[in-house]
Amino acid sequence: MRPNSDPSRISRFALFLAFSRISLSSFGGAMFWARRELVERQRWLTDREFVELLSLGQLLPGPNVLNLTVMVGYRFGGWKGAAAGIAGFLGWPCLVVAGMGVLYQQYGALPEVQRALAGMSIVAAALLLTNAIKLSAALPRRWQPWLFVLLAFVFVGVLRWPLIWVVAGLSPWAVWINRKESD
Amino acid sequence: MDRRDLGALFLHMLALWFVAIGGPSTIVPGIHRYLVEVRRVMTNAEFVELYTLAQVAPGPNAMYVALLGWHLAGWAGMAATTIPILVPALTLTLLAGHLNERYPNAPIALAIRRGLAPVTIGLMFASATVLLRGVNHDWRGYLLTLLTVFLVLRKSLNPLWLLAAGALAGIAGLV
Numbered sequence: 359m360r361p362n363s364d365p366s367r368i369s370r371f372a373l374f375l376a377f378s379r380i381s382l383s384s385f386g387g388a389m390f391w392a393r394r395e396l397v398e399r400q401r402w403l404t405d406r407e408f409v410e411l412l413s414l415g416q417l418l419p420g421p422n423v424l425n426l427t428v429m430v431g432y433r434f435g436g437w438k439g440a441a442a443g444i445a446g447f448l449g450w451p452c453l454v455v456a457g458m459g460v461l462y463q464q465y466g467a468l469p470e471v472q473r474a475l476a477g478m479s480i481v482a483a484a485l486l487l488t489n490a491i492k493l494s495a496a497l498p499r500r501w502q503p504w505l506f507v508l509l510a511f512v513f514v515g516v517l518r519w520p521l522i523w524v525v526a527g528l529s530p531w532a533v534w535i536n537r538k539e540s541d
Numbered sequence: 542m543d544r545r546d547l548g549a550l551f552l553h554m555l556a557l558w559f560v561a562i563g564g565p566s567t568i569v570p571g572i573h574r575y576l577v578e579v580r581r582v583m584t585n586a587e588f589v590e591l592y593t594l595a596q597v598a599p600g601p602n603a604m605y606v607a608l609l610g611w612h613l614a615g616w617a618g619m620a621a622t623t624i625p626i627l628v629p630a631l632t633l634t635l636l637a638g639h640l641n642e643r644y645p646n647a648p649i650a651l652a653i654r655r656g657l658a659p660v661t662i663g664l665m666f667a668s669a670t671v672l673l674r675g676v677n678h679d680w681r682g683y684l685l686t687l688l689t690v691f692l693v694l695r696k697s698l699n700p701l702w703l704l705a706a707g708a709l710a711g712i713a714g715l716v
Contacts (some may be wrong), residue, residue, distance in 0.1 A: 381600045385704050388601045389665070394700075406658070413657035416664070418637055419629040420558055421565045421603040428630050429638035440635060444627065451600025452607055458598055459611035462591065468713055475597055477711020479705045480682050483672035484689035490665040491694065496658075503659035510663025512633065515670040525660070532656035537648060 368402065368434040370442040376400055377427055377446035382434040385478060388447075390485040392465070396430065403430070405496035417529065424448070506532050542582065542614040547621045550580075550613075554606065554625040561629075565603035570605065582613055682716045 376395055383391045389412070396403045403411070415425030424447060431443030497503045506528060513524045542550070549691030553575050557568045569592070574600045577585050591612055595605035603626055616696050641650055677683050 383701060384599050384601065385597065385701075390700070394593060412655035413654065413661040414641065415634065416638060416661050417653075418634050418656065420626060420634070421561075421562045421601045423601050424626065424630050425634045428634045429641070432635060432638040433642055437635065440549070440631075440638075444630070448600070448623070449628075451598055451604045452623065454600070455595065455596050455604050455607045456611055456616070456619065458594055459608055462594055462608075462612065462641050471597070472593070473711040473714065474708040475593060475711065476676060477685075477707040477709070477716050478597065478704050478716055479672070479676040479707075480685050480711075481689050481700070481707035482668055483676055484686040485684070485693065485700055485703075486665060486672065487669035488690050488693040490662055490669055491690070493665070494662050497556045497662065506656075506659035507663040507666070510660045511666040513667075514664055515667030518671075521664070525664075529657060532660055533649075533652045534656075536652040536656035538600070 368439070370435050371441055373431050373435055373439050374442040374446040376402075377443045378450055379446075381447045381450050385482060386419075387482060387486060390489045392423050392426060402434065402504075405493055406449050409496060416525070434436070449508055502535065543619065546580075546582075547614060547617055550575075550610075550618075551621040551625060555628060558625045559629050562573050565601065565606070565626075569605075572609070576609065576613075583609075587612070678716075685710060685716050 375391060380388060380391045380395045383394075392412075393405075393408055397408050411423060411426050411429050415429065418425050421512040424444070426506055427443040427447045428440045431440035434440075435442060494507065496509070510528060513519045513528075514521055543677050554572075557571045561568045573585075573588055577588050583591075588609070591608050592605045595608040596602070598604050598608070606622040606626065607619050610618035610620070612618070614621070641654075644650055654664065673683075673686055685707065689700075689707075692698050692703060693700055707716070
Protein backbone atom coordinates (compact mmCIF):
# COMPACT_ATOMS: atom_id res chain seq x y z
CA MET A 359 0.00 0.00 0.00
CA ARG A 360 0.98 3.56 -0.68
CA PRO A 361 2.45 5.23 2.40
CA ASN A 362 -0.02 7.40 4.24
CA SER A 363 2.17 10.49 3.99
CA ASP A 364 1.94 10.43 0.21
CA PRO A 365 0.35 13.78 -0.68
CA SER A 366 -1.05 12.52 -3.97
CA ARG A 367 -4.47 14.15 -4.06
CA ILE A 368 -6.57 13.90 -7.14
CA SER A 369 -9.14 16.55 -7.99
CA ARG A 370 -12.77 15.72 -7.34
CA PHE A 371 -13.54 16.44 -10.97
CA ALA A 372 -10.90 13.92 -12.10
CA LEU A 373 -12.46 11.33 -9.76
CA PHE A 374 -15.92 12.13 -11.12
CA LEU A 375 -14.69 11.76 -14.71
CA ALA A 376 -12.80 8.52 -14.07
CA PHE A 377 -15.78 6.86 -12.39
CA SER A 378 -18.14 8.21 -15.06
CA ARG A 379 -15.94 6.56 -17.66
CA ILE A 380 -15.91 3.27 -15.73
CA SER A 381 -19.66 3.38 -15.33
CA LEU A 382 -20.51 4.27 -18.91
CA SER A 383 -18.24 1.56 -20.34
CA SER A 384 -19.47 -1.11 -17.94
CA PHE A 385 -21.60 -3.52 -19.86
CA GLY A 386 -22.09 -6.77 -18.02
CA GLY A 387 -20.31 -5.82 -14.83
CA ALA A 388 -18.05 -2.99 -13.75
CA MET A 389 -15.04 -4.83 -12.37
CA PHE A 390 -13.18 -5.23 -15.68
CA TRP A 391 -13.59 -1.53 -16.50
CA ALA A 392 -12.66 -0.39 -13.01
CA ARG A 393 -9.34 -2.21 -13.26
CA ARG A 394 -8.72 -0.88 -16.76
CA GLU A 395 -9.33 2.73 -15.71
CA LEU A 396 -7.74 2.79 -12.24
CA VAL A 397 -4.74 0.52 -12.89
CA GLU A 398 -4.00 0.78 -16.60
CA ARG A 399 -5.18 4.23 -17.69
CA GLN A 400 -4.89 6.48 -14.64
CA ARG A 401 -2.31 4.39 -12.78
CA TRP A 402 -3.78 5.51 -9.45
CA LEU A 403 -3.53 1.96 -8.09
CA THR A 404 -1.25 -1.00 -8.68
CA ASP A 405 -2.78 -4.39 -9.49
CA ARG A 406 -2.09 -5.44 -5.96
CA GLU A 407 -3.73 -2.37 -4.37
CA PHE A 408 -6.69 -2.83 -6.69
CA VAL A 409 -7.32 -6.41 -5.67
CA GLU A 410 -6.82 -5.57 -1.99
CA LEU A 411 -9.39 -2.75 -2.06
CA LEU A 412 -11.75 -4.88 -4.10
CA SER A 413 -11.47 -7.68 -1.54
CA LEU A 414 -12.26 -5.28 1.24
CA GLY A 415 -15.25 -4.08 -0.81
CA GLN A 416 -16.36 -7.68 -1.24
CA LEU A 417 -16.42 -8.20 2.50
CA LEU A 418 -18.72 -5.21 2.99
CA PRO A 419 -22.39 -5.21 1.98
CA GLY A 420 -23.44 -3.76 -1.36
CA PRO A 421 -21.99 -3.84 -4.86
CA ASN A 422 -18.25 -4.40 -4.48
CA VAL A 423 -17.25 -1.94 -7.22
CA LEU A 424 -19.37 0.73 -5.53
CA ASN A 425 -17.50 0.02 -2.31
CA LEU A 426 -14.26 0.27 -4.27
CA THR A 427 -15.45 3.62 -5.65
CA VAL A 428 -16.07 4.92 -2.14
CA MET A 429 -12.66 3.77 -0.87
CA VAL A 430 -10.70 5.08 -3.88
CA GLY A 431 -12.59 8.40 -3.79
CA TYR A 432 -11.96 8.67 -0.06
CA ARG A 433 -8.27 7.84 -0.38
CA PHE A 434 -7.58 10.51 -2.99
CA GLY A 435 -10.13 13.18 -2.06
CA GLY A 436 -11.64 12.57 1.37
CA TRP A 437 -15.39 12.18 1.72
CA LYS A 438 -16.00 14.75 -1.01
CA GLY A 439 -13.87 12.61 -3.30
CA ALA A 440 -16.01 9.61 -2.36
CA ALA A 441 -19.16 11.58 -3.19
CA ALA A 442 -17.69 12.68 -6.55
CA GLY A 443 -16.85 9.06 -7.38
CA ILE A 444 -20.36 7.87 -6.49
CA ALA A 445 -21.98 10.65 -8.52
CA GLY A 446 -20.00 9.58 -11.60
CA PHE A 447 -20.51 5.88 -10.97
CA LEU A 448 -24.26 5.81 -10.29
CA GLY A 449 -25.55 9.07 -11.81
CA TRP A 450 -25.28 8.17 -15.49
CA PRO A 451 -26.69 4.63 -15.22
CA CYS A 452 -29.77 6.05 -13.47
CA LEU A 453 -30.46 8.27 -16.48
CA VAL A 454 -29.88 5.41 -18.93
CA VAL A 455 -32.08 3.07 -16.93
CA ALA A 456 -34.91 5.62 -16.88
CA GLY A 457 -34.68 5.73 -20.69
CA MET A 458 -34.74 1.93 -20.84
CA GLY A 459 -37.76 1.83 -18.55
CA VAL A 460 -39.64 4.05 -21.00
CA LEU A 461 -38.60 1.88 -23.97
CA TYR A 462 -39.52 -1.32 -22.14
CA GLN A 463 -42.97 -0.01 -21.36
CA GLN A 464 -43.42 0.93 -25.03
CA TYR A 465 -41.96 -2.05 -26.85
CA GLY A 466 -41.49 -4.88 -24.35
CA ALA A 467 -38.65 -7.30 -24.89
CA LEU A 468 -37.74 -7.56 -28.59
CA PRO A 469 -36.19 -10.85 -29.80
CA GLU A 470 -33.34 -8.96 -31.52
CA VAL A 471 -32.49 -7.29 -28.24
CA GLN A 472 -32.51 -10.65 -26.46
CA ARG A 473 -30.15 -12.19 -29.04
CA ALA A 474 -27.76 -9.24 -29.02
CA LEU A 475 -27.79 -9.49 -25.24
CA ALA A 476 -26.85 -13.18 -25.41
CA GLY A 477 -23.83 -12.41 -27.61
CA MET A 478 -22.73 -9.54 -25.39
CA SER A 479 -23.04 -11.71 -22.28
CA ILE A 480 -20.50 -14.17 -23.68
CA VAL A 481 -17.98 -11.39 -24.27
CA ALA A 482 -18.73 -9.87 -20.85
CA ALA A 483 -18.10 -13.20 -19.11
CA ALA A 484 -14.86 -13.62 -21.05
CA LEU A 485 -13.77 -10.13 -19.95
CA LEU A 486 -14.27 -11.16 -16.34
CA LEU A 487 -12.08 -14.19 -16.97
CA THR A 488 -9.26 -12.04 -18.39
CA ASN A 489 -9.51 -9.82 -15.32
CA ALA A 490 -9.04 -12.79 -13.01
CA ILE A 491 -6.04 -13.94 -15.07
CA LYS A 492 -4.42 -10.47 -15.01
CA LEU A 493 -4.99 -9.98 -11.29
CA SER A 494 -3.64 -13.39 -10.35
CA ALA A 495 -0.31 -12.34 -11.88
CA ALA A 496 0.02 -9.93 -8.92
CA LEU A 497 -0.17 -12.74 -6.34
CA PRO A 498 3.05 -13.84 -4.63
CA ARG A 499 4.63 -16.99 -6.04
CA ARG A 500 3.88 -19.15 -3.03
CA TRP A 501 1.51 -22.07 -2.70
CA GLN A 502 -0.62 -20.61 0.12
CA PRO A 503 -2.40 -17.78 -1.76
CA TRP A 504 -3.00 -20.11 -4.69
CA LEU A 505 -4.62 -22.64 -2.39
CA PHE A 506 -7.21 -19.99 -1.48
CA VAL A 507 -7.75 -19.10 -5.14
CA LEU A 508 -8.39 -22.78 -5.83
CA LEU A 509 -10.67 -23.33 -2.81
CA ALA A 510 -12.80 -20.24 -3.51
CA PHE A 511 -13.05 -21.24 -7.17
CA VAL A 512 -14.00 -24.86 -6.49
CA PHE A 513 -16.52 -24.12 -3.72
CA VAL A 514 -18.38 -21.41 -5.61
CA GLY A 515 -17.64 -22.15 -9.27
CA VAL A 516 -17.77 -25.96 -9.30
CA LEU A 517 -19.73 -27.07 -6.23
CA ARG A 518 -21.98 -23.95 -6.38
CA TRP A 519 -22.08 -23.46 -2.63
CA PRO A 520 -23.71 -20.19 -1.52
CA LEU A 521 -21.19 -17.38 -1.86
CA ILE A 522 -21.95 -15.92 1.53
CA TRP A 523 -21.03 -19.15 3.36
CA VAL A 524 -17.87 -19.64 1.36
CA VAL A 525 -16.74 -16.08 2.07
CA ALA A 526 -17.69 -16.42 5.74
CA GLY A 527 -15.82 -19.72 5.99
CA LEU A 528 -12.65 -18.88 4.04
CA SER A 529 -12.09 -15.25 5.05
CA PRO A 530 -11.32 -15.69 8.77
CA TRP A 531 -8.97 -18.57 7.94
CA ALA A 532 -7.22 -16.59 5.18
CA VAL A 533 -6.81 -13.57 7.45
CA TRP A 534 -5.65 -15.69 10.41
CA ILE A 535 -2.92 -17.37 8.37
CA ASN A 536 -1.66 -13.98 7.24
CA ARG A 537 -1.55 -12.43 10.71
CA LYS A 538 2.23 -12.57 10.90
CA GLU A 539 3.00 -12.18 7.22
CA SER A 540 4.88 -9.17 6.03
CA ASP A 541 6.32 -8.57 2.59
CA MET B 542 -47.87 2.85 -5.70
CA ASP B 543 -48.78 5.34 -3.03
CA ARG B 544 -46.44 6.94 -0.56
CA ARG B 545 -46.86 4.20 2.05
CA ASP B 546 -46.02 1.47 -0.45
CA LEU B 547 -42.94 3.38 -1.54
CA GLY B 548 -41.84 3.83 2.05
CA ALA B 549 -42.23 0.10 2.72
CA LEU B 550 -40.29 -0.70 -0.47
CA PHE B 551 -37.52 1.67 0.59
CA LEU B 552 -37.19 0.07 4.02
CA HIS B 553 -37.25 -3.44 2.58
CA MET B 554 -34.51 -2.61 0.07
CA LEU B 555 -32.47 -0.98 2.82
CA ALA B 556 -32.58 -4.14 4.92
CA LEU B 557 -31.63 -6.28 1.90
CA TRP B 558 -28.63 -4.13 0.97
CA PHE B 559 -27.20 -4.40 4.45
CA VAL B 560 -27.02 -8.19 4.06
CA ALA B 561 -25.88 -8.06 0.41
CA ILE B 562 -22.38 -9.25 1.20
CA GLY B 563 -20.86 -10.69 -1.95
CA GLY B 564 -22.55 -8.37 -4.38
CA PRO B 565 -25.87 -7.29 -5.84
CA SER B 566 -26.82 -10.63 -7.35
CA THR B 567 -26.98 -12.30 -3.92
CA ILE B 568 -30.20 -10.46 -3.08
CA VAL B 569 -32.10 -11.18 -6.31
CA PRO B 570 -34.17 -13.92 -4.62
CA GLY B 571 -35.05 -11.55 -1.77
CA ILE B 572 -36.24 -8.79 -4.08
CA HIS B 573 -38.12 -11.23 -6.30
CA ARG B 574 -39.99 -12.66 -3.32
CA TYR B 575 -40.97 -9.22 -2.07
CA LEU B 576 -42.16 -7.73 -5.38
CA VAL B 577 -43.67 -10.78 -7.07
CA GLU B 578 -44.95 -12.96 -4.23
CA VAL B 579 -45.52 -10.78 -1.19
CA ARG B 580 -46.59 -7.42 -2.64
CA ARG B 581 -47.64 -8.77 -6.06
CA VAL B 582 -46.77 -5.49 -7.78
CA MET B 583 -45.22 -7.18 -10.84
CA THR B 584 -45.40 -10.52 -12.60
CA ASN B 585 -42.59 -13.04 -12.67
CA ALA B 586 -42.12 -12.44 -16.43
CA GLU B 587 -41.83 -8.69 -15.89
CA PHE B 588 -39.25 -9.21 -13.18
CA VAL B 589 -37.09 -11.50 -15.31
CA GLU B 590 -37.34 -9.31 -18.41
CA LEU B 591 -36.44 -6.16 -16.53
CA TYR B 592 -33.51 -7.93 -14.85
CA THR B 593 -32.16 -9.11 -18.21
CA LEU B 594 -32.70 -5.73 -19.82
CA ALA B 595 -30.75 -4.01 -17.04
CA GLN B 596 -27.72 -6.15 -17.87
CA VAL B 597 -27.44 -4.23 -21.15
CA ALA B 598 -27.39 -0.92 -19.28
CA PRO B 599 -23.96 0.50 -18.53
CA GLY B 600 -22.96 0.70 -14.90
CA PRO B 601 -22.82 -1.76 -12.04
CA ASN B 602 -24.94 -4.93 -12.17
CA ALA B 603 -26.90 -3.50 -9.26
CA MET B 604 -28.71 -1.14 -11.64
CA TYR B 605 -31.40 -3.75 -12.13
CA VAL B 606 -32.95 -2.47 -8.90
CA ALA B 607 -33.15 1.03 -10.41
CA LEU B 608 -34.99 -0.34 -13.45
CA LEU B 609 -37.40 -2.32 -11.26
CA GLY B 610 -38.11 0.82 -9.24
CA TRP B 611 -38.60 2.93 -12.35
CA HIS B 612 -41.03 0.42 -13.79
CA LEU B 613 -43.07 0.46 -10.57
CA ALA B 614 -43.31 4.20 -9.94
CA GLY B 615 -41.07 6.34 -12.16
CA TRP B 616 -38.46 8.53 -10.49
CA ALA B 617 -39.93 8.03 -7.02
CA GLY B 618 -39.76 4.25 -7.46
CA MET B 619 -36.21 4.48 -8.70
CA ALA B 620 -35.26 6.55 -5.65
CA ALA B 621 -36.95 4.03 -3.34
CA THR B 622 -34.93 1.12 -4.72
CA THR B 623 -31.62 2.87 -5.54
CA ILE B 624 -30.94 5.20 -2.61
CA PRO B 625 -30.80 2.21 -0.21
CA ILE B 626 -27.72 0.95 -2.15
CA LEU B 627 -25.88 4.06 -1.00
CA VAL B 628 -26.54 3.71 2.69
CA PRO B 629 -24.18 0.80 3.54
CA ALA B 630 -21.60 2.26 1.13
CA LEU B 631 -21.66 5.62 2.86
CA THR B 632 -21.51 4.22 6.38
CA LEU B 633 -19.71 0.88 6.66
CA THR B 634 -17.51 1.28 3.59
CA LEU B 635 -16.44 4.85 4.43
CA LEU B 636 -15.56 3.69 7.94
CA ALA B 637 -13.59 0.70 6.64
CA GLY B 638 -11.86 2.90 4.04
CA HIS B 639 -11.02 5.42 6.72
CA LEU B 640 -9.53 2.82 9.07
CA ASN B 641 -7.58 1.27 6.20
CA GLU B 642 -6.07 4.65 5.22
CA ARG B 643 -5.47 5.72 8.80
CA TYR B 644 -3.77 2.49 9.93
CA PRO B 645 -2.49 0.94 6.70
CA ASN B 646 0.24 -0.99 8.49
CA ALA B 647 -1.79 -2.35 11.36
CA PRO B 648 -1.22 -6.12 11.39
CA ILE B 649 -4.94 -6.78 11.11
CA ALA B 650 -5.28 -4.49 8.06
CA LEU B 651 -2.30 -6.17 6.40
CA ALA B 652 -3.64 -9.62 7.22
CA ILE B 653 -7.09 -8.80 5.87
CA ARG B 654 -5.74 -7.37 2.63
CA ARG B 655 -3.16 -10.12 2.05
CA GLY B 656 -5.48 -12.91 3.08
CA LEU B 657 -8.57 -11.88 1.16
CA ALA B 658 -6.95 -11.05 -2.19
CA PRO B 659 -6.62 -14.70 -3.27
CA VAL B 660 -10.20 -15.46 -2.12
CA THR B 661 -11.45 -12.57 -4.27
CA ILE B 662 -9.49 -13.77 -7.29
CA GLY B 663 -10.82 -17.31 -6.81
CA LEU B 664 -14.38 -15.96 -6.64
CA MET B 665 -13.75 -14.02 -9.82
CA PHE B 666 -12.71 -17.20 -11.62
CA ALA B 667 -15.84 -18.83 -10.19
CA SER B 668 -18.14 -16.04 -11.44
CA ALA B 669 -16.55 -16.18 -14.88
CA THR B 670 -17.07 -19.95 -14.98
CA VAL B 671 -20.68 -19.80 -13.84
CA LEU B 672 -21.47 -17.03 -16.32
CA LEU B 673 -19.68 -18.75 -19.19
CA ARG B 674 -21.50 -22.02 -18.59
CA GLY B 675 -24.80 -20.14 -18.43
CA VAL B 676 -24.38 -18.18 -21.66
CA ASN B 677 -22.50 -20.62 -23.89
CA HIS B 678 -24.65 -23.21 -25.60
CA ASP B 679 -22.13 -24.82 -27.97
CA TRP B 680 -18.55 -24.67 -29.27
CA ARG B 681 -19.16 -21.40 -31.15
CA GLY B 682 -19.80 -19.58 -27.89
CA TYR B 683 -16.62 -20.99 -26.39
CA LEU B 684 -14.72 -19.98 -29.52
CA LEU B 685 -15.92 -16.40 -29.02
CA THR B 686 -14.88 -16.69 -25.36
CA LEU B 687 -11.36 -17.85 -26.22
CA LEU B 688 -11.03 -15.21 -28.92
CA THR B 689 -12.06 -12.50 -26.47
CA VAL B 690 -9.60 -13.64 -23.81
CA PHE B 691 -6.81 -13.84 -26.38
CA LEU B 692 -7.51 -10.39 -27.87
CA VAL B 693 -7.76 -8.68 -24.48
CA LEU B 694 -4.61 -10.30 -23.07
CA ARG B 695 -2.48 -9.97 -26.21
CA LYS B 696 -3.72 -6.81 -27.95
CA SER B 697 -4.64 -3.47 -26.44
CA LEU B 698 -7.96 -3.43 -28.25
CA ASN B 699 -10.78 -1.50 -26.56
CA PRO B 700 -13.12 -4.25 -25.29
CA LEU B 701 -16.17 -2.17 -26.24
CA TRP B 702 -15.47 -3.27 -29.84
CA LEU B 703 -15.57 -6.88 -28.68
CA LEU B 704 -18.90 -6.31 -26.95
CA ALA B 705 -20.26 -4.77 -30.14
CA ALA B 706 -18.95 -7.76 -32.10
CA GLY B 707 -20.64 -10.07 -29.58
CA ALA B 708 -23.95 -8.23 -30.04
CA LEU B 709 -23.70 -8.56 -33.83
CA ALA B 710 -22.81 -12.25 -33.57
CA GLY B 711 -25.86 -12.71 -31.35
CA ILE B 712 -28.23 -10.92 -33.73
CA ALA B 713 -26.83 -12.91 -36.67
CA GLY B 714 -27.55 -16.10 -34.72
CA LEU B 715 -23.89 -17.21 -34.68
CA VAL B 716 -23.63 -17.76 -30.93
